[in-house]
Amino acid sequence: MKQPFERVVKAHGLSVLRVCRALLDEHRAQDAWSETFLAALKAYPQLAEDANVQAWLVRIAHRKAIDELRKHKPESMQSEVEPRTINGAAGPAQNLENLELWQAVKTLPEKQRLVLAYRYLGGLSYAQIADVLSGTPEAARRAGADGIRKLRSQMGEEQLPGATS
Structure with missing residues (x-):
């Protein structure tokens, strides 16, 4: 039911x-x-x-x-892009990091940006992302990995909270 x-x-x-x-x-x-x-x-x-x-x-x-x-x-x-946090207000340093992260995410190709949003913000599995984007789980995983790699090269790994593949 x-x-x-x-x-x-x-x-x-x-x-x-x-x-x-x-x-x-x-x-x-x-x-x-x-x-x-x-x-x-x-x-x-x-x-x-x-x-x-x-x-x-x-x-x-x-x-x-x-x-x-x-x-x-x-x-x-x-x-x-307005800096945001998921749980409560952020301090000035966190706001700056969030703003930098959102600006870097904006520069990613659309598929990478969508996969990262669905995976890390929406909590979907790669199989579910593949269904949403009409692709394969492998392609979604690859797009996500490529997006994370680009973000790490732009920002440094320490500035990507929770971004493990």
Whole structure:
């Protein structure tokens, strides 16, 4: 039996928001998050009981983020990335590190950026990422490893929290 939709939102809301934030600025990420759960609410009754709900939601979030990007001109997306933390406020040094990390992530090719967002922010496995991106787990793992390698070469390994392959 499927759990009530409110529990789905509570269980996966933060992961979906992290994915949206990796692709969009704060305001648009909130919009994409809302649109994700509105679409999911409509489709949830038809979702198979054995479906991977988190991967399903991440796929919807990915599409909603793309929709948000398409709504706005590229020049409006060039605003400075806001430094964020996952658990509470950051100090000035942490804010600077976060800003540098987000700016470095922005320079990665799209597939690498998406794989890293889904893996480290969304918590998806490489098999789930492959489903979302319509590829293979091996290709997702390779894109993730390549992205981490590029970030390490740009920033130094000590500045990449939790980034183990």
